[in-house]
Amino acid sequence: MYFVETLAVEGLGNRSYLAGGSAHAVAVDPPRDVDRVLAAAARRGVRITHVVESHLHNDYVTGGLELARITGAAYLVPAGAHVSFDRVPVADGDTAALEDGLVLRAVATPGHTPHHTSYVLEDAGTPVAAFTGGSLLIGGVGRPDLVEPRLTERLARAQHASAHRLAQLPDEVRVLPTHGFGSFCSSSQAEGGSSTIGGEKAANAALLKDVDSFVADLLAGLDDVPAYYAHMGPANAAGPAPVDLTAPRRADAAEVAERLAAGEWVVDLRSRTAFAEGHVAGAFNFELDGQLATYLAWLIPWGRPVTLLAETPEQVAAAQRELVRVGIDRPAAAATGRPEEWTADGALRSFPRADFAALAAALAADGDPVVLDVRRDSERAAARIGGSVHIPLHELRGRMAEVPAGTVWVHCAGGMRAAVAASLLDAAGRDVVAVDDSFDSARAAGLVTAA
Known part of the structure; x- marks a missing residue:
């Protein structure tokens, strides 16, 4: 009898997995804080004999190398990934036996990266789960534009082919991706927390559209790439160092x-x-x-x-x-x-918070408050507040001079990013009001116009 335990990495929108049988287990795409994986294995009374990576990750630093070192597990990394450490290179069709009747089979699924590999868990010869990494996600696929711009369309076409290859698995096989739960590595976000091959055949655009339509839509929908992604791949290729989670020194x-x-x-x-x-x-x-x-x-x-x-x-x-x-x-x-x-004197700064109804009232009274929209381009393309200034949050520090003079009412889609932006503006000495409200309320207040 096999098990699969999901280890959610909520802040990054990813999932890692621990899977195995009565005595042995494999860790799939582990996070860097490997104590969570070790604790899960200890609770189940299993020994981690294999650690596998689906690809060199662009959105987080892996804990795979350290986990393999601690446990003595075989560290399986796609053969096409260029790394600076010893590992077991994995090619299409390679298998790893976890214990009697329980086997992990590598399936080449390029697209998210050129070397991307999925892993199918087979119980007594029957496929039961597919760890799809950044290939076939719940309702979508991993984005193909994180490696090299000149490769993006080619990788998008490879994503379509890889999704169709995975779709050849039996309908009841569980689809267990790493990305898709908020990560910017995915081209869309999962609707629901679980799926199967059969479910994806019925709903996933990669399996419903012809390749040209799929690629055109996928490329048109790609969003901004977080700047720190540029540092993740090289860190993972070099071999991340062990982490130190001891308390930092105390500052007065x-x-x-x-x-x-x-x-x-x-x-x-x-x-x-x-x-x-x-x-x-x-x-x-x-x-x-x-x-x-x-x-x-x-x-x-x-x-x-x-x-x-x-x-x-x-x-x-x-x-x-x-x-x-x-x-x-x-x-x-x-x-x-x-x-x-x-602070030495206990003096603090503060700024007001408001909702979209208050912003509507301010616009009606003044007619000219500064409204700053810090959502991403794709969000603003759907709807915006007329007359608002648009600077995505991730560009704000470098574009402060573009924010007009006066008190700035800053908004996003729900309040969290507006709060970050408000703190940046406040630190720069600007008078600011943080709109802490759902953008749906802006519509209800009559503020939204078509983009």
Whole structure:
């Protein structure tokens, strides 16, 4: 009897898997904080004998090399992936026996990367699950544009062929992708948490459209690529170092001020509500409960030291765990407690929050407040607020001079990105109002016009 356990990596929108039988298991596309995988194996009383990668990941630093070192497992990596460490190169059709009757079979599925490989778990010769990585996702496929622009169309066509190859598996086989749950590595986001080959045949565009239509639609729908992706592939190819999740050194108010003065990043992990009510001047707000790793890694100048501010040491520890997954390995320092304790004189900055109804009232009263839309291009293409200025969040730091004078009402689709943008503007000395509301409310307030 086999098992498959899903290890969700919520902040990055990915999944890793532990699968096996009564005694042995394989870890598929493990996150960098491998203690989670080890704990899952210990709970089940199984030994990890194999660690496999579907591809060199673009959106996170893998824990595969370290997990294989700790466990003594065979480390299976697609043969076409150029890496700087010893591994077991895997080619199409290769098999790995986990235990009696339980076998993992490699299936070449290029498209997300040229070397992408899926793995089919077979129980007594019957395929039961397909670990599809960034190939066939729930309702979509992995994006083909993260390797090299000149390869994008070729890889898109390969994605279509790979999806059809996987579709030859029996309908009841479970589809278990790594991407598709919020990761920017996917071309669309999963609707629902599980699927089968049969379910994908009925709903996945890669299996319903001819190749030319599929490729045209896929390429037209590609969105922005987070800047930190440029650093993930090289880190994974070189062989990531073990992580250090011990508590960072404690910073007092004077050190926080010194780090701000030096141009380092001081990141307040508290909720956007708490941050708006009172925060250290110059700090940036990236909520721990939001997509912390994705957006902090996207916006920060790569390699810039980070100091974390939080209410509790546990929140700092949770942030560290998220950040090591994207290569931000050690905070320079951290401070916990109340924001008044993070400044020498206890003085804090604040700014108001509002909803779209308040923005509508301000527009009606003034007629000319600055409205800043920090959504991505694809979101704005669907609908926008007339007269608003558009600067996607990930471009804002470099385009501050384009924000018109006056109080800035900043919005996104739900409030989280607007809060980050508001903190950036506030740190730059701008008067700001953070619109903390669903964009659906903008429609209800009569603010939305067709793009």
